[in-house]
Amino acid sequence: MSVDVEVLDPRFDPEPAYWSALRERAGLRADWAWEVLVTQAWCARTPQPVVVLRDGGAPAAVVAAAWISTHSRRHRFVSSTRGGRLGGLDVRSPGSSAVPGWWFADADGADAGCGRLLTRYVPVMRRELGAGLRGLLVRQVPEAGVARLAGRFRLVRRTEDVGVIDTAGLAGTEDWLAGLGKKRRHNLRRIAEAVRADPALEVAMLPGAEVDPVRLAALLRHNERKHHDVPIVPLPQFTGYLTRLLRQPDVLVLRYQERATGRLVAAALVLDHPNWPVVRAWSALPVDDGGRADLYFHFYGETVRWAAESGRHGVIMGKKLAHLKKSLGARLVPQYAAAIPL
The missing domain is CATH 3.40.630.30 (Gcn5-related N-acetyltransferase (GNAT))
Structure with a gap:
């Protein structure tokens, strides 16, 4: 089955025609509404890429993240460019620290979709960002996903309970x-x-x-x-x-x-x-x-x-x-x- 990929920047890209249907199917709350993402992206410190994977033409996954680079500063707002060639992706929900920032239609409950982040999302972002992508920080990881993300040279830590x-x-x-x-x-x-x-x-x-x-x-x-x-x-x-x-x-x-x-x-x-x-x-x-x-x-x-x-x-x-x-x-x-x- 073919896989189409869209790497969207809410600052510049219009709302996809399928976005409302995707939100409903994935159970994404109001902080994922496109006009909300647009405003948040322009008010952020860093670029906020949204990746959509479509299997056979139908949206089948979405991941939100922030691009944290060598140009990111506490007191600096996002510019009109990507900002910094060397950095990492902070995968997180756009508006709540209590729920994950990703959804995969074909993910089972065994790893809460964390495996798909590594096998489907990371290759997409490597192609998009190049060799400057040096790391991934995944927040709001449920207990079911810990074993899939753990490994040599990887750091997994329990954060605050919800x-x-x-x-x-x-x-x-x-x-x-x-x-x-x-x-x-x-x-x-x-x-x-x-x-x-x-x-x-x-x-x-x-x-x-x-x-x-x-x-x-x-x-x-x-x-x-x-x-x-x-x-x-x-x-x-x-x-x-x-x-x-x-x-x-x-x-x-x-x-x-x-x-x-x-x-x-x-x-x-x-x-x-x-x-x-x-x-x-x-x-x-x-x-x-x-x-x-x-x-x-x-x-x-x-x-x-x-x-x-x-x-x-x-x-x-x-x-x-x-x-x-x-x-x-x-x-x-x-x-x-x-x-x-x-």
Whole structure:
């Protein structure tokens, strides 16, 4: 069977005619919408190639990555060129650190598609980038893919676990609360009652298009300022990016807003999915700045209620605060990163 390859640069290449159908087939969330990828690519520090493999004319695989070269700098944005002839590919999801950045239609569960990255994706990128491609960093590797990526001179390390709350079979929040510890259950009920009794606060799960991207961007930066525990601090949420992300039909926002002023107090950004929505981001105003205490815990209850009532299998809550997430009913799913010299 013939294999067609497209190496796309969202900055310059138009949306492929098959892209929406590919997204649906592969279960790719709103951060893979083409207009979102375009904006992200222009707001990034490095080029963001998207590779599509088509078997017999039909799209059968897609991989997202960032090209990290000798020209990449923490304080430099991407240029109109590839930027640097010597470097490596950082294979990662375009918008979430909780799910992989690749999909292969013919991959089985034995290695989660990691074998296809080596046998199909790497040869394509070697032809595209030449001898300057010296390595591959694969993030969000599930446990099933570890053995396939391990080997001589390769470094595979466990990263932060991902918290997942299963909601299949739950009738609502009471079923979820029943599985938690007594102290945690009591505290969550107290918080829920306090939020219900606050006449000044409005809480709603809304389509992203109904949320002001400027206000949301400003709010999300409160949370981003806390994360300085990585080698390269993540870029802030750009309003242009959020504008395009929020208008995708599969984006929701759990919004906490002051009724009188319309001020955004807290919000969770959710990338919806028929089975496994992902919480993309959470942020809240500090209490000293007029925020409310304990809204992070309340958002868990509201998210579980929504997921259970809408028939989702569960919610991927993301990384960080693993111990706390476990106390809130999440199971911790191991993830790994693999550094592979080429």
